[in-house]
Amino acid sequence: MTRKAAIIGGGVIGGGWAARFLLNGWDVAVADPDPEAGRKIGAVLENARHALPALYDRPLPAEGRLTVGLPLAEAVAGADWVQESVPERLAAKHAVFEAILAAAPESAVVASSTSGFKPSELNRTGDRVVVAHPFNPVYLLPLVEVVGAEARTAPAAEVLRGLGMLPLVLAREIDAHVADRLLEAVWREALWLVKDDIATTAEIDDAIRMGFGLRWAQMGLFETYRIAGGEAGMAHFLAQFGPALQWPWTKLTDVPDLDEALVAKIAAQSDAQSGARDVRALERLRDDNLVAILRALKRQDAAAGAVIAAHEATLPLPGTGPDGLPVMHALQVPPSWADYNGHMNEVHYLEAAGRAGDRLMVVLGADAAYVAGGRSYFTAESHVAYLSEVRIGTRLTVTTQALAGDGRKLHLFHRLWAEDGEAPRLAATVETMLLHVDLATRRVSHPSAGVAAAAQAMVADHERVPRPDRVLLGRRAG
Amino acid sequence: MTRKAAIIGGGVIGGGWAARFLLNGWDVAVADPDPEAGRKIGAVLENARHALPALYDRPLPAEGRLTVGLPLAEAVAGADWVQESVPERLAAKHAVFEAILAAAPESAVVASSTSGFKPSELNRTGDRVVVAHPFNPVYLLPLVEVVGAEARTAPAAEVLRGLGMLPLVLAREIDAHVADRLLEAVWREALWLVKDDIATTAEIDDAIRMGFGLRWAQMGLFETYRIAGGEAGMAHFLAQFGPALQWPWTKLTDVPDLDEALVAKIAAQSDAQSGARDVRALERLRDDNLVAILRALKRQDAAAGAVIAAHEATLPLPGTGPDGLPVMHALQVPPSWADYNGHMNEVHYLEAAGRAGDRLMVVLGADAAYVAGGRSYFTAESHVAYLSEVRIGTRLTVTTQALAGDGRKLHLFHRLWAEDGEAPRLAATVETMLLHVDLATRRVSHPSAGVAAAAQAMVADHERVPRPDRVLLGRRAG
Numbered sequence: 001m002t003r004k005a006a007i008i009g010g011g012v013i014g015g016g017w018a019a020r021f022l023l024n025g026w027d028v029a030v031a032d033p034d035p036e037a038g039r040k041i042g043a044v045l046e047n048a049r050h051a052l053p054a055l056y057d058r059p060l061p062a063e064g065r066l067t068v069g070l071p072l073a074e075a076v077a078g079a080d081w082v083q084e085s086v087p088e089r090l091a092a093k094h095a096v097f098e099a100i101l102a103a104a105p106e107s108a109v110v111a112s113s114t115s116g117f118k119p120s121e122l123n124r125t126g127d128r129v130v131v132a133h134p135f136n137p138v139y140l141l142p143l144v145e146v147v148g149a150e151a152r153t154a155p156a157a158e159v160l161r162g163l164g165m166l167p168l169v170l171a172r173e174i175d176a177h178v179a180d181r182l183l184e185a186v187w188r189e190a191l192w193l194v195k196d197d198i199a200t201t202a203e204i205d206d207a208i209r210m211g212f213g214l215r216w217a218q219m220g221l222f223e224t225y226r227i228a229g230g231e232a233g234m235a236h237f238l239a240q241f242g243p244a245l246q247w248p249w250t251k252l253t254d255v256p257d258l259d260e261a262l263v264a265k266i267a268a269q270s271d272a273q274s275g276a277r278d279v280r281a282l283e284r285l286r287d288d289n290l291v292a293i294l295r296a297l298k299r300q301d302a303a304a305g306a307v308i309a310a311h312e313a314t315l316p317l318p319g320t321g322p323d324g325l326p327v328m329h330a331l332q333v334p335p336s337w338a339d340y341n342g343h344m345n346e347v348h349y350l351e352a353a354g355r356a357g358d359r360l361m362v363v364l365g366a367d368a369a370y371v372a373g374g375r376s377y378f379t380a381e382s383h384v385a386y387l388s389e390v391r392i393g394t395r396l397t398v399t400t401q402a403l404a405g406d407g408r409k410l411h412l413f414h415r416l417w418a419e420d421g422e423a424p425r426l427a428a429t430v431e432t433m434l435l436h437v438d439l440a441t442r443r444v445s446h447p448s449a450g451v452a453a454a455a456q457a458m459v460a461d462h463e464r465v466p467r468p469d470r471v472l473l474g475r476r477a478g
Numbered sequence: 479m480t481r482k483a484a485i486i487g488g489g490v491i492g493g494g495w496a497a498r499f500l501l502n503g504w505d506v507a508v509a510d511p512d513p514e515a516g517r518k519i520g521a522v523l524e525n526a527r528h529a530l531p532a533l534y535d536r537p538l539p540a541e542g543r544l545t546v547g548l549p550l551a552e553a554v555a556g557a558d559w560v561q562e563s564v565p566e567r568l569a570a571k572h573a574v575f576e577a578i579l580a581a582a583p584e585s586a587v588v589a590s591s592t593s594g595f596k597p598s599e600l601n602r603t604g605d606r607v608v609v610a611h612p613f614n615p616v617y618l619l620p621l622v623e624v625v626g627a628e629a630r631t632a633p634a635a636e637v638l639r640g641l642g643m644l645p646l647v648l649a650r651e652i653d654a655h656v657a658d659r660l661l662e663a664v665w666r667e668a669l670w671l672v673k674d675d676i677a678t679t680a681e682i683d684d685a686i687r688m689g690f691g692l693r694w695a696q697m698g699l700f701e702t703y704r705i706a707g708g709e710a711g712m713a714h715f716l717a718q719f720g721p722a723l724q725w726p727w728t729k730l731t732d733v734p735d736l737d738e739a740l741v742a743k744i745a746a747q748s749d750a751q752s753g754a755r756d757v758r759a760l761e762r763l764r765d766d767n768l769v770a771i772l773r774a775l776k777r778q779d780a781a782a783g784a785v786i787a788a789h790e791a792t793l794p795l796p797g798t799g800p801d802g803l804p805v806m807h808a809l810q811v812p813p814s815w816a817d818y819n820g821h822m823n824e825v826h827y828l829e830a831a832g833r834a835g836d837r838l839m840v841v842l843g844a845d846a847a848y849v850a851g852g853r854s855y856f857t858a859e860s861h862v863a864y865l866s867e868v869r870i871g872t873r874l875t876v877t878t879q880a881l882a883g884d885g886r887k888l889h890l891f892h893r894l895w896a897e898d899g900e901a902p903r904l905a906a907t908v909e910t911m912l913l914h915v916d917l918a919t920r921r922v923s924h925p926s927a928g929v930a931a932a933a934q935a936m937v938a939d940h941e942r943v944p945r946p947d948r949v950l951l952g953r954r955a956g
Contacts, residue, residue: 012708135689136706143689166688168681178677179685181670185663190699192659199656203646205698207657209781210644211613211621213694218767219760220683220691221668222744223752227760228614230490234748238741263716266700270712274701282697282705289696289780296774299814302767303687336777340836340849341917346857347829354825358818371818379824382862383950389856389920439819442867472861472950 002027002064006079006104008072008096010037013113014085015044016138018066021081023052023139024163025061030068031075038068043280048139050393051287054334055140055164055294055308057355058315059395072096073103080105081159083132085113093122097129109156115180118173119148130156133177134165137283140290142166142307145177164311166304194269195262202273217293218303292336317359321399322417322424325465328356328363329398333390344390350382353414353430356398360412364454366447375447377410377434383472385429388418395419396427401462403471405455408444410434413468433473480505480542484557484582486550486574488515491591492563493522494616496544499559501530501617502641503539508546509553516546521758526617528871529765532812533618533772533786535833536793537873550574551581558583559637561610563591571600575607587634593658596651597626608634611655612643615761618768620644620785623655642789644782672747673740680751695771696781770814795837799877800895800902803943806834806841807876811868822868828860831892831908834876838890842932844925853925855888855912861950863907866896873897874905879940881949883933886922888912891946911951 005021007014010032018028018041030041045066053060067075076082082104084096093112100110111132112122122129130148135141144160146153146169157167170177176184193199199207215224222234229237274282297305298312318327329352339345357379361367366377390396397417404411411433418427438445447455483499485492488510496506496519508519523544531538545553554560560582562574571590578588589610590600600607608626613619622638624631624647635645648655654662671677677685693702700712707715752760775783776790796805807830817823835857839845844855868874875895882889889911896905916923925933 012706135693141689141692143685145685166684168684168688170677170681172674172676174674174676178671178682179689181667182664182682182686183690185667186660186699189659189663193656196650196652198650198652199648201698201700203648204656204660205700206644206646207621207623208660208694208698209696210646210785211619211657212661213691213696213698214619214768214771214782215613215764216686216691217695217771218687218691219764220679220686221664222679222683222748223760224764226748226752227757227764228490230757233745233757235741235745238736238744258716263713266716267711267713270700270704274704279705279708279711282701285780286693286697286702286705289775289778290692292774292778293692293695293771296770296814297767300767300770302763304692307688336774340846341854341856345832346860347825347832350828350860350862351825354823368818376819378819378864378867380864382824382828382860382864384828384860384862386856386858386860 003080004078005081005083006076007083009085010041011085012136013134013138015041016136017083017085019045019048019139020163022064022066023048023060025064027064028066029070029075031070031072041068047283047287051291052139053332054291056312056315057331058312058317059330060315072099076100076104078105079108082108082110083113088114088116090117090121094124097122101128109159111156116176118175120173127152132156137287140287142304143168145170145179147173147177164308166307194266201266201269218297288335291334295334295336321397323399323415323465325399325401327397328359328400331396333392333394333396335392338392346386349384349386349416349428350430352396352398352416356400356414357412357432360400365451374439376437376439378437379432380435381433381473383431388425388427390418390427391420401465402458405459408436408446410455411474429468431471431473481558482556483559483561484554485561487563488519489563490614491612491616493519494614495561495563497523497526497617498641500542500544501526501538503542505542506544507548507553509548509550519546525761525765529769530617531810532769534790534793535809536790536795537808538793550577554578554582556583557586560586560588561591566592566594568595568599572602575600579606587637589634594654596653598651605630610634615765618765620782621646623648623657625651625655642786644785672744679744679747696775766813769812773812773814799875801877801893801943803877803879805875806837806878809874811870811872811874813870816870824864827862827864827894827906828908830874830876830894834878834892835890835910838878843929852917854915854917856915857910858913859911859951861909866903866905868896868905869898879943880936883937886914886924888933889952909949909951
């Protein structure tokens with residue numbers, strides 16, 4: 001049964017939550033008195049549809065149903081998850097939670113996006129409300145800080161993992177949780193640097209994104225410093241750098257006054273730095289960069305990429321393609337696959353077919369364990385026929401016909417189907433000839449009896465589908 | 479003439495500088511009294527050789543000559559750049575700079591890697607010494623903070639740009655420059671979190687790399703917050719979040735005491751988090767992740783990726799391949815191109831050929847301006863013949879033979895040459911048929927007279943090379 005999330009407050013964070021739930025197949029009801037809420041959530045959702053599915057090499061579930069503009073009590077009725085994202089004023093939050101608790105099912109998780117308040121402040125009685133503090137853009141970044149009573153946070157974390165997020169369940173509550181304490185510290189120092197004319201906002205941003213920001217996209221503070229300590233490890237690093245690190249501490253802990261002059265200065269510098277792009281263009285730039293980084297990390301199976309890979313593994317493939325063959329690969333074409341002609345670059349036709357081939361290997365039993373056992377298939381030849389252009393955001397589905405699978409050869413024919421509004425059309429065909437290889441000698445060899453039998457059975461089964469009109473490989477020409 | 483860098487102090491930072499210079503074609507002399515210096519620099523250099531060239535889709539210059547173990551005066555003799563990276567003790571640095579200034583050419587840039595000291599502290603007289611503060615790993619991260627007298631920093635910045643780095647020239651000197659002030663602030667807060675048992679080192683690292691660390695790999699603090707402010711911009715963000723941000727400031731500015739108990743606690747948590755991998759494995763993991771992120775950003779032409787793209791554009795291609803044809807593409811196979819069979823994935827053979835094709839377009843005059851004018855070539859068919867495996871780190875060179883270029887078709891034959899120690903061997907051939915397209919109608923059309931003439935001239939020129947034995951495209955078969 002489709003699950004339902006109620007989103008209370010439809011700003012940037014609430015809209016991000018709405019998108020995260022919707023694109024993972026949940027129905028979403030948004031309560032927000034702002035008459036513009038529908039438009040604002042629509043804008044976030046448009047960004048999310050462009051970006052979140054592009055992280056995965058599997059299709060996400062069919063999008064849930066979105067309802068905007070309901071009264072709070074109606075929005076939370078029947079909800080499995082209620083997420084509060086109203087402004088950071090405790091009295092306002094208390095009023096909202098009172099209304100939520102009066103109308104939401106007993107079984108619903110009730111969570112707050114607060115970046116500052118502790119569960120003990122949010123709950124006037126009991127422990128029902130937990131903190132689930134996400135990071136913008138909520139539809140892309142995995143991190144959610146989860147704080148509250150253990151009986152409440154465990155089921156909440158389970159749901160968040162199902163949304164592809166990384167719940168960081170904190171053992172103890174604290175003002176501003178963990179990440180925002182770190183962010184506040186940076187913010188405070190950055191304000192000093194601007195105020196004292198040491199650096200502009202653009203220079204500070206470069207100091208971050210050209211240096212430690214790159215490190216922190218994959219390892220955090222401690223693991224990075226552990227490496228800096230070299231072979232002697234962390235205690236050595238602390239012994240060596242501890243005194244040097246302590247030295248500036250004594251000077252940099254004052255709090256700058258965020259007065260009118262400083263606000264005006266920051267705003268002017270920020271305009272000079274980023275004003276050439278409006279906020280929509282900046283969001284798109286940010287999201288395309290994040291998708292590119294996250295996909296790169298997914299391929300490394302590292303850091304946030306590992307979270308996405310684990311989520312992807314839980315996503316089912318659609319069963320059957322337009323030609324009646326099983327679907328071996330399906331994805332929404334990511335922005336990073338575009339080239340200067342404004343369409344999917346030729347390379348990624350082969351990439352999609354290659355992933356379908358990887359999947360077919362698993363089906364045949366030539367899986368990771370088989371490879372670990374010293375045998376695999378290598379591609380010997382590929383022929384790609386590009387039949388039509390594919391745009392970014394298009395849903396691509398790959399079916400694979402096994403044409404021959406006797407002995408050491410495996411002859412496959414992939415069809416790439418593009419869906420962008422109309423009926424699926426054949427965008428390309430990729431014919432490949434693979435050879436079975438002994439990984440110790442790197443020479444052609446016979447597959448195991450099991451794999452050989454599976455290949456032959458698949459070829460026999462696929463004879464129900466007409467053989468392609470044009471087959472180029474498996475003969476010698478020219 | 480080959481330029482020379484002298485590296486004074488061969489630790490992690492000095493070794494990183496040595497690698498950055500060497501791999502950009504400079505000769506490098508290292509002065510370090512440590513008898514282990516040669517081995518330590520060798521380890522850094524091995525990592526750098528694996529990682530830095532993998533950022534580029536062009537070959538770096540031929541590696542310079544490394545000399546380790548010279549006395550300081552000999553190391554700096556004839557140097558164009560002298561980089562001091564000795565421990566952070568001012569007296570030691572003063573002694574080193576006295577020796578450097580006595581022996582180095584007048585024209586040499588003299589720079590310090592110091593993370594804390596100001597130029598006015600490093601220079602006992604004059605303004606010769608500048609700060610050039612890099613970030614680990616020095617061979618991968620673009621950022622260098624440059625501080626000092628303007629007449630000194632301008633030529634220094636020029637050299638650093640030539641090494642593919644991003645010199646951030648600061649207008650005013652300050653303790654700990656800019657980035658380390660931000661890092662110190664985070665470090666201070668992180669120590670509190672560990673000391674107070676709010677979070678472990680692993681949890682803090684996740685709070686960074688699963689959330690804001692990803693943002694900061696591409697936009698910094700201010701641009702990120704500008705987006706959070708939505709359509710109303712930065713002043714609105716400050717007005718809205720200023721008060722909330724101020725609130726935790728009042729509590730979080732104390733300095734924790736880095737006593738024995740806290741050191742032991744951090745070391746134990748760090749062992750639990752990262753102890754399963756030794757420091758070499760962690761370095762390799764970090765570098766492979768950074769290469770993947772930086773390549774992803776390069777493709778977006780964003781943030782640090784734009785710095786690498788700009789540097790790449792200055793790197794010349796080798797002239798002629800083993801078959802006498804001009805080289806259209808050359809690169810060192812990056813770690814992120816590996817697949818589960820431990821070699822370059824099939825997709826990247828086509829990618830390398832595709833980039834060669836892009837380059838050929840420029841040569842023919844079908845360049846970015848031509849595409850902007852509404853015309854381009856699209857690939858209609860590709861045939862890849864995989865002839866031998868290619869390992870990560872292999873130098874790959876692509877030559878392209880134009881087989882036919884009459885009218886609307888362009889028929890190319892790419893040869894991929896692999897070099898991994900022995901003579902270049904043919905690793906694959908990629909035959910492609912391209913069609914000239916009108917970008918307004920997306921239909922096949924005739925090229926401009928200039929492009930048509932260039933294509934015909936190229937085909938005629940390439941007839942001096944034997945036609946490939948096996949040509950599959952351009953006919954209808956099967």
